[in-house]
Amino acid sequence: MGLLNDDKTIDIAELFKIFGDSTRIKIINVLLEKELCVCDIAELVGASQSAVSHQLRILKASKLVKFRKDGCCTYYSLADSHVKKIFELGCEHINEM
Amino acid sequence: MGLLNDDKTIDIAELFKIFGDSTRIKIINVLLEKELCVCDIAELVGASQSAVSHQLRILKASKLVKFRKDGCCTYYSLADSHVKKIFELGCEHINEM
DNA sequence: ATATTATATGAATATCTGTTCATATATTTA
């Protein structure tokens, strides 16, 4: 066994799996700047409203984004600073390749 | 658009996709301690030699592990400190959930 | 009340991906 037990490694894999999809990463990318409603996100990332909504559901279930409702609109934002840190570390790695 | 352009976000997603599989994360987990040959990795992570070899190929292609040959054996180790950092950040996030 | 706008979601589909199995390659040992 390594440093961690199996249960924990599986949790970590599950976490990174969420970051491992380009639509979701694009959503996170635009949410780094400010909170946005679904249709603005869809516009910015160039995906359908439905596709974005499905992916937001996954991000929400993983507690990586939070949301607030305002009338018709639902505004999403990043859940905490960890999400940004993980994104930035990935970014850093890519820049050094 | 967010902070990054599309090409870069896709690269980041591709990177995290590699971390997003439990067999690969388990391999990284055991390599955090020391370099290991394929059959030792297979033993430690509880996967078949073939499955591990396939996953090492992916890790190698992504430049997340490096290797050296010694006779029959191939010893694998983590490519650089970024891999460990990303793993640890994921670990940190999990611990705070 | 009706139409419009914003969002969510189930089903179907197509694609991707990880494992297994069989086998090839290469090194070491008897």
Next chain:
DNA sequence: TAAATATATGAACAGATATTCATATAATAT
């Protein structure tokens, strides 16, 4: 040389997953 050991890899298969399409829900505006 033959057998054993370590690793790599292609093909096939099964399971996972992302998108689309259709539609439901809910809030707002006319």
